[in-house]
Amino acid sequence: MTLRLFIPIDAGALAVGAEEVAAAVGVAAARRKVAVEIVRTGSRGLYWLEPLVEVETPAGRVAYGPVTPSDTEALLGALLADGAHKLRLGPTEEIPWLKRQTRLTFARCGVVDPRSLADYRAHGGYKGLERALSAGPEAVAEEVVQSGLRGRGGAGFPTGIKWRTVAQTRAPQKYVVCNADEGDSGTFADRMIMEGDPFVLIEGMTIAAIAVGATKGYVYIRSEYPHSVATMEAAIAAARREGLLGKGVADSAYTFDVEVRVGAGAYVCGEETSLLDSLEGKRGLVRAKPPLPAHKGLFGCPTVINNVLSFASVPIVMDKGAAFYRDFGMGKSRGTMPIQLAGNIKHGGLFETAFGITLGELVDDIGGGTRSGRPVRAVQVGGPLGAYFPRALFDTPFDYEAFAARDGLIGHGGIVVFDDTVDMAKQARFAMEFCAIESCGKCTPCRVGSTRGMEVIDRIISGENRPANITLLEDLCHTLKFGSLCALGGFTPYPVMSALTHFPEDFAAPPRLQAAE
């Protein structure tokens, strides 16, 4: 008998010892002379349980975690007996945190071997492309429009409309670019897809290429993601070998190929036009719009640029149809959102669910409150440019419009939790500092205003003429919001003003108690 085990090779799992666990399992198996097959998968996204080890049983996979190398000897013994062990979590799919999710985009993540095209196909992969090839370009763009899919990178622009614009722009060369810069604080969903289910991204980009008439694609990955780079490159090579990339994609008349490009580490290079400059080999500088990238993008050619999650959601839209996908969600936010729970949170990880769940459910119920055990005081949603929400706004549903109505944004779906030791005046200052450090420098409100903003907040914190300086800060935020060329300067007021609006006491009192006190 061969024991079949699944151990993640995802960077988050590796960071807490998955490699050492896999090695220790190998040693223990050799000592016991037991045949063990270890399949390296992506992560299921239950990060507080990593390294999570799963074993194949006739009734499905059973999970154990978090496993350390010193647990492996006894764990192997248990697996060879009745399976009882103190780290046993039960059938993986029955773990409540996973069972409550609706995994459409992440259906295969943590399940398949990310480097095996055969495994991808065995789990429904490439059915979307098959349908796209038989439907034809116009029908594909229309299907994506009808699905209601909106860009998951932050702005929430309808993906199908973007594709239609590129499709209708006549040009001898067009491109498909995947934005895998994933710079938002507390976000890791793009990384998980690239490391856990890379073929879904390749399939989504290929479908986009067919829809718009592009022959070449790039995946722009941040340099901090070496595992993603390696997995994507291996998957691209496998897709090429199997005729799913290159000339005559899947025996069709279409040609499309993809290459990986690694960014140099600037937050602003996640902004689409700046990313295109970087891809062209220049310093990442934001371009004025118009022209839109859809008309004049990479090397001056019409370009589809989408986030990893947007592309990765397309195969299921094409496979199951627009109506299936659109059926999930609320209002104008259709389908599911891979939400990332991070910061000071007990159960951090990837939670994919239909739009409409409330912030309170996510933080208190699913996240289990703070890891420190202290009360939750604030959460920042949507990355470093997102607003800080107090508990009073926890009834806000996860929905683009509902968050906008409360001066917030859902961005790339990252939620960073803070307990009651947080000093919100310091967080406001940090937002200005972040903007000052990351500004591309093209426009004055952001380049100069962010540094002036730090100085004003410093004066408020030190108690210097508070009322006048608060008025000045509000005025400065107004200028940043309406005078900046891109959302880095334009949205920095969100964290600053939300901190000031919802936590004014932190701007008016001596510094708050620190965690150790």
Ligand SMILES: Cc1cc2nc3c(=O)[nH]c(=O)nc-3n(C[C@H](O)[C@H](O)[C@H](O)COP(=O)(O)O)c2cc1C
């Ligand atoms: C400062 C800044 C940083 C951004 N960083 C990212 C990023 O890391 N990943 C991403 O997908 N979009 C990022 N965006 C949004 C992109 O400009 C763009 O809207 C997105 O790539 C479009 O893809 P989507 O429609 O699929 O979301 C950023 C925007 C700004 C202003």
Ligand code: SF4
């Ligand atoms: S807002 Fe900031 S990052 Fe954006 S273009 Fe202006 S200077 Fe550059």
